[in-house]
Amino acid sequence: MTEEAPPLQAVLEAVLLVTDEPVPASVLAQVAEQPTAEVERALQELVQDYARSGRGFELRLVAGGWRLYTRADCASYVERFILDGQQARLTQAALETLAVIAYRQPVTRARVSAVRGVNVDGVVRTLLARGLIADAGQDPDSAGTLYRTTPLFLERLGLQSLQDLPALAPLLPELSELDDAATSI
Helix, strand or coil, X not given: CCCCCCCHHHHHHHHHXXXXXXXXXXXXXXXXXCCHHHHHHHHHHHHHHHXXXXXXXXXXXXXXXXXXXXXXXXXXXXXXXXXXXXXXXXXXXXXXXXXXHHHHCCEEHHHHHHHHCCCCHHHHHHHHHCCCEEEEEECCCCCCEEEXXXXXXXXXXXXXXXXXXXXXXXXXXXXXXXXXXXXXX
């Protein structure tokens, strides 16, 4: 029994939901295994469908790629959610990700994912939005974005500096092991 592929628009939406930067139509076409012209037509249909249905998000072509954005008239609600979220407790996944970044900084998402064994893209976005981590440049080897903790992180944990963090357990993997795992992702 052959598994039927999902509709092209569903594939495009799924990919666009997990990206944090604009994706060119040619890349989406490659991923979807469809002609670029067909992908561009489907993207334009999505733009129109979202506008017609009054969704809280829109699909935009920016910087040579496609990305989902919050609709302008919903921005104040999203801002309230994010700011109110500052007061909310962090999930276990967020705490684990934050700990890896705190101890291994500056560190790439791939290295954090290797330690945690799961994709951390969404958690990293949440930590960035809450101001607990920040961009620390690019890794010269992989060109991946490096992340570090912020002064707000220290403030929330009641620490003067990163040297005040408790010592790492001796059973945690060494950085060289993480590098090997990160390159295999």
